[in-house]
Amino acid sequence: MRVLVVFDHPRRNSFCGAVLDRFVAGLVAAGHQAEIADLRAENFDPRLPPADEPDWEKPGKIYSAEVLREQERIARNDALAFVFPIWWWSFPATTKGWIDRVWNKDWAYDGAKLPHQKALLIGTAAGDEAGYLKRGYDEAMRTQLLVGVMNYCGIQDASLEFLFDVMQSPETRAILLARAEELGAAF
Template structure:
């Protein structure tokens, strides 16, 4: 399977990128191919301007050159993964802008839907699992990413995985987080993993 892995973090030497590396290692060892798209180093502009505003009266408008490049990139892959820090209990503005611009009308929804078989949303949270559960933040993220975005755009299998307590710098915790990321790559296609299925 060809998987597009999109990473959103301003620092290359971040835990987010270490997680992305270990996730990719798991994918490779499971026999998958992956392309890692680094939104910051790629110079992606997350601001939606007039050229990429949805055109409701046509099936598939031609968007800006930058967006058309990213649409073609998505079309070359069978499945998707997004790796990001959880900021304000949501995806970062960079990733939200990427979705706003690239998952656009006529390509991801409307006259056409995405062809990808599945998507993984892998977030890194400084918060604890207990605190996020108390406030139902993870449930909120599941509703937004799995249903309001992935399901709306035709992806049959979508799941959110959160790595918690990411500011704990003790080696055992850090290695545990990286091991979780590796296992998520290794078992990317494992249907026994909990996920949202809209079929």
């Protein structure tokens, strides 16, 4: 399976970058092909200009060349994965802007849906699982990201994996990196 892995972190050499590396290693070990979209390194502009704004009066609108290139990249893959730090109980702004611009009307929703078989979202969290459960952050994120984005755009087999306590200790980080590789191998 061809998997587009969308990565969003300001530093590629961060712990989140190590999660990406281990996840991709698991994908490759399982026989999948991984294509990485490093949104920050590629200088993707997350702002929505008028050229990429959904137009409810013009079905089949042609979007900007940058968006068309991203749509081609998505289309040549069978599945999607996202590796990101959890900021304010969601994606970082660059990923959110990428979805806003690229997963556009009549391509990912409304007139057409994404054909992808599967999506996996891997979020790294400084907080602990108990805190997320206590406040309902986990369910809020699942509703927002899985139901409100992935399912809405046609990807029914979508899941969100939390990697909690990333700041706790080197031992915890080692366990989380092993989990990232397991997720890739089981994809």
